[in-house]
Amino acid sequence: MDLGRYEKHVLLEEIGEEGQRKLMKSSAAIIGCGALGGMIASLLARAGIGKLIVVDRDFVEMKNLHRQILFDEEDAVNMTPKAVAAMEKLRKINSSIEVEAMVADVNPSNVEEIVESVDIILDGTDNLETRFLINDACIKHNKPWVYGAVVETEGITMGIVPHETACLRCFLPFAPGGNTCDTSGVLSMAATTIASLQATEAIRILVGEGARGEAIHLDVWSGSVVPIKVERNPECMACGKGEYEFLDSSRYSSARILCDGKTVQIIPGSPIPSLQKLAERLGRVGKVERGRHVLKFRTEREEMIIFEDGRALITNAGSVERAKALYAKYVGI
Ligand SMILES: [Zn+2]
Helix, strand or coil, X not given: CCCHHHHHXXXXXXXXXXXXXXXXXXXXXXXXXXXXXXXXXXXXXXXXXXXXXXXXXXXXXXHHCCCCCCCCHHHHHCCCEHHHHHHHHHHHHCCCCEEEEEECCCCCCCHHHHHXXXXXXXXXXXXXHHHHHHXXXXXXXXXXXXXXXXXXXXXXXXXXXXCCXXXXXXXXXCCCCCCCCCCCCECHHHHHHHHHHHXXXXXXXXXXXXXXXXXXXXXXXXXXXXXXXXXXXXXXCCCCCCCCHHHCHHHCCCEEECCCCCEEEECCCCCCCCHHHHHHHHCCCCEEEECCCEEEEECCCCEEEEECCCCEEEECCCCHHHHHHHHHHHCCC
């Protein structure tokens, strides 16, 4: 393997030739490819991580571009799924690595398979429910993962090595009551800074240096950086008792309200017709727009985004029940 493009890593005492070779043989999954995930993916691709899997359920919108540095206006105009847009960019950044895109909602049915297939998992999600799910899967399968979250000008990150460091539920013991995505805005630099710390933690773990062993809280506006010591909790549901309640699929419904409070996500139990067929059918009753791998359908009040796997995001339906009814009416399952 040619280490030429990584010469500045090879020069670093912290990585060196041996460390770089380890990175090139490593694999990572980035779950959620928005402000955090896009930056993490770019950094890890440039660092030469051998295989990256990018997982995201959403598509690129113009309002994402202020903070999601991997995407551009063309991606937003084409409504390209974030995982696909990320994969295309990452392949251009580093053609010597393997990049895989998964346009999917991470839930109990697929999280364990994702976690088992890589060496480390990076959190680019925007809600606690998915983070607890990742935590459970990683503790169960003994895989390290790096938690990261940002809001406004602040952020927090922690590397988690199962049964060595504290886990997310040692840190935040209570299960969230629902999605906790914030609507108070975010400064993109808070995200890129936390993402940099997450990527650094991943590299530390992959080269064998180990996790930092503490959480880091920072505020990019004031410039404060505060390390937080987190002790393992012997009573922790996940890493203490081995009870992985978030992996229980009955906790996850196939229809649920997302963090903006007005969008309902529907995941169908069986395959749907092709988007081409759906577009023809729905074009008779409303306005249809085709993006890459997605279809947008608008009636007078509601808007429905439908992905190839049948997953739909329905806005302004008013309730989960009505969203389900609309899905049944228009998509036909
Ligand atoms: Zn724990």
